[in-house]
Amino acid sequence: MAAFQEPAMDKRFPQYDELDLPKVAEEVLKQWEAEDTFGQSLELRKDAPPFVFYEGPPSANGLPGIHHVMARAIKDIFCRYQTQKGKLVHRKAGWDTHGLPIELGVEKELGITKEDIGKKISIEEYNAACKKAVMRYTDVWNDMTRRIGFWLDLEHPYVTYKTKYIESVWWLLKQLYDQDLLYKGYTIQPYSPAAGTGLSSHELNQPGTYKPVKDTSVVALFKVKRDAKSEFLFADAFGDVFIMAWTTTPWTLPSNTALTIMPSQLYSRVKTFNPYTGEPQTVILAKPILLMGRYFQEKNNPDFLREIARTLGPNEPDPFRVYDGSGKNIPWKRAGEYYGYDLEGIRYEQLLPYGTPEGGDAFKVIGGDFVTTEDGTGVVHTAPSFGADDMRVARQHNIGTLTLVDLQGRFTKEMGEFAGKYVKNEYYPAGTAPEKSVDVEISIKLKEMGRAFKVEKYEHNYPHCWRTDKPILYYPLDSWFVRVTSKKDRLIALNKTINWKPESTGTGRFGNWLENLQDWNLSRSRYWGVPLPIWRTEDGDEELCIGSLKQLKEEIARSVAAGNMPADPIAAFDPADMSDANYDTVDLHRPYADNIVLVSPSGKPMTRETDLIDVWFDSGAMPYAQLHYPFENEADLKEKFPADFIAEGVDQTRGWFYTLHAISTLVFDQVAYKAVVSNGLVLDKNGQKMSKRLGNAVDPFKTLDEYGADAVRWYMISNASPWDNLKFDAEGITEVQRKFFRALFNTYNFFALYANIDKYVPPSPREKGSGDEGALTEMDRWVLSRLNSLIKLADTNYTEYEPTIAARAIQDFVVEDVSNWYVRLNRRRFWKGDTGTDKSAAFQTLHRCLEVVAMLSAPIAPFFTDRLYRDLTGACVHLSDWPKADEKLIDTELEERTKLAQQLTSLVLSIRKKEGHRVRQPLQRMMVPVLDETMRKRLSAIQELVLNEVNVKELVMLDPSESKLAKKIKPDFKKLGARMGKLMKSVAAAVNGFDQAQIAALETEGSLQLTVEGQEVELLRDDVEITAETIPGLSVASDGQLTVALDITLSDELRQEGLARELVSRIQTLRKESGFEVTDRIHLHILDVGDARLTRIVQQHSAYILSETLAVTPEDQVIVSSLPAGSPGVHQVELDDTLQCALSLVRSAN
């Protein structure tokens, strides 16, 4: 063992004047880049088992915000941790380059609208502009990524618009196609007739699109056809039988093809009159609606009227017979009730027979889960063409559709007198709208036909096109779908194997989403995206899905041969050549893909379906497409799929998390990721969402400049769990800097200061564990025990994706255990005495603590900890192996008794404060009642420590059984409650009322009989807690079961000793003020002012005073009759209120 040596350099451990985290980050970053530390970390683990991470591609056409710092920090933490744990962690960057946000940005920039595409600007030019725009901010993103310390392979990102990437996407689509999981069908989409384009949900979610509007609503009457199925409704019939259904869009009534009811709901049959024609009729509606009185008021119920009549007089006429047909106070009468499922399958007459439905049955009552009794009649008028729910339920029941509105928003020619009219008045050019909207006209027509029950204005929110400001329609458009619903069970089953953080996102938000799964609408009528690789003949009878460029090239060759195309547009491409240069000769975007015409098996030309695919499919394809699978790297996929871990914002739950899961389940029947962390939002400090509009967005670069990435990351992680929303407050970062980083920094600086002075050399790794274990003190072993417990705790929590718990534990350890306890109580060992084994043990212990803390914190604060670790060991922390907890060093008993010492110390200091005795004044005695043997043992072990810390001479243990301590008794509710049950309250009251004699009796007897509420109960010693409360005549404090008494009488000796300490304290302060180094020796002289107290103090304690202040003055020369006049080393000091003196201190020559 050679702990103290001449080092090669002057100062082995660098010391710093101040903590500048941004500067540290900058310097360390340069070092990483110079040394390619990231590359080294991969090289180091190149043969290690992989830990697979996927980077969710951000869209690089927007600037990064502070929330991206959060998301990227989380990703980085677990990748670094796993690297330290010995795994190989590849992290490939990626960019999401397609989609609407990019198109919108480009349109804004070029000052064009969607309609201009293909007219003012060619698709080719448009897409070129998108391609250029999309990587605009990559530099800014890369810069932020580097600055926050996120290790990511930015040199070789996957980019979704690259031909190789698209080829993999096509391959995946082909896999789906071959499994019959891709189909074309109608879907109801938000559509703006004014703009002539479908709208995405993104567009629909623009602010201000939903506006309150007043529409004409109608309760229409659908006439039931009388047949075997409906016969029961005609028993005792009163006129025709109708089903009532409500709509706020009367223009959809001609396109009605079904009525939807709730199968489990009760429906009532009601006899009444038509309000507009006065004809007798029988109607059907949901029973709760009837009872609500929305359409039928109780006062018009004949049963009720007759009842009143009876009380008034005998010969009142039957109101049902004498109804005047005025439409007011229409009598009605209940005539039976049925469940919804009794009504299912009943047929009715078409309400407005303008058109004939296609593709299935029609005019039938069906069951659906979306029907409520909130609005309307409990029966939903179902027009599959104009409602998503309608379409879905119609499909389930094989109901046909009727679309009597064209793409301009006008009624079609079948619509007779309505043909050519716009269904919404807003669609007419300004000033040309008719007085009566078609909604009103249809209502009037229904009234005249006797098919209306009620017509009124209804105010509700309705979406508007954000560009034209006119109401949108829901309209059926041709779309391609992925049949995810056919694999629903598999999706759900596989999801259950995923480790979601937090769990509720997986079971709740994501689980529910899967339970209510709809087929995935892949189609987008856009320009900048992956084209759908499906070619069709004009009649749609023959189609071909292309799954590779090779296949495409072959088909092109056939087509050229058949004379459909003059030449092969990708002639330069060689399918066997995987070079980028080769792939760069091909562009699969529009319009190039559209220009390719293939030939069908029967020889007909086939053109591409013009749709693009949903950009979410691009990102969900990244596990495969980033490798250009299966065309390259086929073997790699085994190692790089599925991911062990991914992380993104919770807003990706139904976005990227879903598309990854869906594609991997459908194509590979596997999960795409084993664990996923979904982080919450970053809000401003008031809990408001950050937005440019509100001006409360935080600039990530400014924040990093000001505080450094380490503090920002530590703050974000330690403040709240990643999945909780973070209220971002810069004050919090300052606090983290002050508390955690400064404590760590100061502790290191303290270590470096004395380690350099003593030329301490830490043991090499090989020597570790064979060094100075024998010389370790109680406190060394304590802090090492805490340290090893911390290693275990941090390890578990990083493994379980709980970084917040790890960060908080590390922070507590550094601030409380190391800085405020271990270093404070042990500092003398570092600067006092010889360089012996005790000192070496202290250095070794502190060194170990700092080194391990650096390793445990490295995932979260990568820059500062690397600097710290390098300063301590010369190596890079990110290339280090995660420390192993040494169970042998974990001593819970030791941790317990140290806790007792800390409590005792705190109590004594509290008494000192109360009594006005500063800690420098020694006191004679403290007394502690001992509750049991364990406590006695603990006290003996820690008494030195406590006495030192609180400056008391002796600790007396009091045996509670023989002492005259006053006791306090408290029931143990948990134990007693279980036994006593209802008597608990009375028993507690009785116990709290015990006097000292009763307590003593219980203690000696072990049990006590009580009579409570007339019942005999037995109280056991274990049912209560008995504590010593006061010690008569002494100053006392207590905390829980622990009580301390302090003897505060001061003898002359104690007083003198106190003054000696005061003197030392003054001299130390002067040393510091004079700018002396801690190692400087001094000459100390004290002027004899003739006060006997002073001379006695100096005589009695001179050895102590001299050694504490590093004075080299001989003991008998301290007191002098005169000080050198005018010397800069002369000072007046005050020891207490009555004692003053003058002294001089001068730096000694050696």
Place this chain on the structure above:
RNA sequence: AGUCCUGUAGCUCAGUUGGUUAGAGCGCUACACUGAUAAUGUAGAGGUCCGCAGUUCAAAUCUGCGCAGGACUACCA
């Protein structure tokens, strides 16, 4: 509208399987300590544990119904 998250001191957050004095840090006030410390110690002020109802001997904790903030999905007669 549905699903999910959050609601505890002025602020940021802990709070075990329900157990009676609900905690910590920051901030504030006062005092002390300081030869590593813009540190620390002690004390004080500060609470309708979002509300209501229920289960229970006992609810911050469990259940139900609401309220507020947030997220996502949907927008439906």
